[in-house]
Amino acid sequence: MSELDVTASILCIDDEPAVGVILEHTLSRAGHRSVLVSSVEEAMRVVARTPVDLIVADYRMPGLTGLDLLAQLQKEGYRIPVIIMTGYSSIEHAVMSIKSGAIDYLTKPIQAETLEIAVRQALEVVRLRRENETFRREIVKIRGRRTMVGDSETFRRAMEVVGTVAVSRATVLLEGESGTGKELFARAIHDQSPRADEPFITVNCAALPEGLVESALFGHEKGAFTGATVRSAGAFERAHGGTLLLDEISEMRLDLQSKLLRVIQEQEFERVGGHQPIQVDVRLIATTNRDLKAEVNAGRFRDDLYYRLNVVPIRTPPLRDRLEDIPRLVHHFVTGSAELHGGTPPTIAPETLEILQRYPWPGNVRELANAVERAVILCRGEVLQPTDFDQQIRDAAAHPARPAIVPQAGSAEAADAIDYNLDAVERLAIDRALAATGGNRSRAARLLGISERTLRNKLNVPPAVSGA
Ligand SMILES: Nc1ncnc2c1ncn2[C@@H]1O[C@H](COP(=O)(O)OP(=O)(O)O)[C@@H](O)[C@H]1O
Ligand SMILES: [Mg+2]
Known part of the structure; x- marks a missing residue:
């Protein structure tokens, strides 16, 4: 019925x-x-x-x-x-x-x-x-997939930056190890932005075969290349009005980097094999798990594109630097797995949380999520025990390579992460936007997604003609 x-x-x-x-x-x-x-x-x-x-x-x-x-x-x-x-x-x-x-x-x-x-x-x-x-x-x-869990100081600060930058149109560069939640952060920026109801489109620059990235980004005309039997819209077109996530941008070929730079500067592009310029309004977010600045220094990434993308940098902290988030994350994934596979979620033995907080999690949250899902499936009783996890995880916990101590805010380890002070972040974004535009205030303002007047106010520059 x-x-x-x-x-x-x-x-x-x-x-x-x-x-x-x-x-x-x-x-x-x-x-x-x-x-x-x-x-x-x-x-x-x-x-x-x-x-x-x-x-x-x-x-x-x-x-x-x-x-x-x-x-x-x-x-x-x-x-x-x-x-x-x-x-x-x-x-x-x-x-x-x-x-x-x-x-x-x-x-x-x-x-x-x-x-x-x-x-x-x-x-x-x-x-x-x-x-x-x-x-x-x-x-x-869907919510489960998008919920971001964590209340460590480090995580909360990163989320605060997300909240601040979301409202603007500023380009965000998410840098962090694989599995630290970069895509989730990108999604959160979009969801909290005025563009939330518009499309959110992702192009993974590492997963696509080299030859397909260009047409994935810009689309192609019919007959542009062998196999192009129909005209197809690229990610830029589909993201019009919304957000385009360029995932793993460091893997993009140099010639495409130049093309991308032009699109960012001119806000328009052509489909592969086409001549008609297409104008779009797209907010860009890029992610990288390589140190992009180092890629620039090594000549593998264009420095002008780097500055364009790096308007607001957010570093997603590795899980080993916020071990206090592990209990909540484990709980979140246990509930999620039980929901997915049916059955009541097991409770979690305190010893289990202890060993999970000693393992260094090189694959970060993704590795933790997989480990917990596996454990929930294997778990025979109503309590998740250390034995439900891989030997490797338990071994590492028995001989920790480093003490399971979380760096305190203000410590050396926390200091090399991004400065999360909002004023400082804003100041940084402005400096970078100005650097990227050779000091051109009106273009810098556009990059930042604010009016030139607002930018002048922030820079304490008096207007060109005083009305008083
Ligand atoms: N703070 C978090 N709370 C809940 N799940 C998370 C969190 N961070 C990451 N995840 C989950 O971990 C996995 C990897 O996240 P992802 O965003 O793909 O990482 P990255 O893009 O940095 O490799 C995803 O399944 C994601 O949902
Ligand atoms: Mg990713």
């Missing part, structure tokens, strides 16, 4: 044969299958045996009443909607039925038309309920 007019299985309960005949006749004319019984006991046997979409039941019957039926269904965990039929003068029965969970009531004598309407409405409610449940499960899944 997925549509309104689809056949439903309806169980009718009435001790008066005459009423039963009317019910059966009306329901079959409306295209439904119906089963008629004359007592609650019989009805309970039917629902135990066959799927029933809806029950139409008399309130007053010699043995158990309609109210008893509602109670029994509830007690045994059935969620079948029930329409109760009551005598014309017994409105209090109708009220009681609704209070006990009936979806609707009908007064006797039953009229074919009112019955049909009540049945149709009840079935629609069931359909919506099911649809709702499906959506809810989907949403839980």
Whole structure:
């Protein structure tokens, strides 16, 4: 039963044969299958045996009443909607039925038309309920994938920067080891931006074959190259109005870097094999797990493109620098895995958390997520034990290469991470934008996604012509 007019299985309960005949006749004319019984006991046997979409039941019957039926269904965990039929003068029965969970009531004598309407409405409610449940499960899944967990100082500061830069159009460079959540950060920037309802498009520069990156970014005209049988829109076009994530930008070929730089400068490009310039409004976010500055120094990355991308840098901290986030992350992944594979999530033994906080997690959060998922699947009891995890993780915990001490804010380790002070971040972004544009304030302002006046204010530069 997925549509309104689809056949439903309806169980009718009435001790008066005459009423039963009317019910059966009306329901079959409306295209439904119906089963008629004359007592609650019989009805309970039917629902135990066959799927029933809806029950139409008399309130007053010699043995158990309609109210008893509602109670029994509830007690045994059935969620079948029930329409109760009551005598014309017994409105209090109708009220009681609704209070006990009936979806609707009908007064006797039953009229074919009112019955049909009540049945149709009840079935629609069931359909919506099911649809709702499906959506809810989907949403839980999607949210789970996007939820960012962590409340270590390091993590919170990075999230604060996300919140600040999200509102602007400024290009963000996310630098961090693989598995530290760069894509998740990028998604969070988009989700918190005024572009949240517009597209979020990702191009992974490392995963695509070299020859395909260009057409993936800019699209191509029909016949542009062998195999280009139709015109295709590239990521820049599809991201129009929204955000384009250039994932693992360090892997982009030098000639494409030049092309990308031109697009960023001019906000327009051509499809491969095309001549028509296409204008787009796209906010760029790039990620890299290599040190991009070092790539520049080694001549593998264009320094002008680097400055263009590095307007607001955010460094995603490795997991070993925020071990205090591990308990929450483990909890998050345990719940997620249990949801995915069904079953109640196991609880987590304190020893388990202890060893997980001693392992250095070279693959960062991604490695932790995989390890936890595996452990949940292998876990035999109700408690997640250290033995549910790989030997390698337990061994490392027994002989930690480095003490499991989290660097304190202000320590040497924290100092080489980005300065998270918001004013400092803003100042840095402005300096970089100015450097990238050779000191051109109007272009720098555009890069930063603010007006030139705002930029002048921030720089404490008086306007060219004073109005006073
Ligand atoms: N703070 C976090 N909270 C919850 N899940 C996270 C977090 N950081 C990363 N993950 C998860 O870890 C995996 C790797 O994240 P991803 O963004 O792909 O990392 P990267 O792009 O840096 O390699 C993903 O499944 C992601 O959902
Ligand atoms: Mg990634």
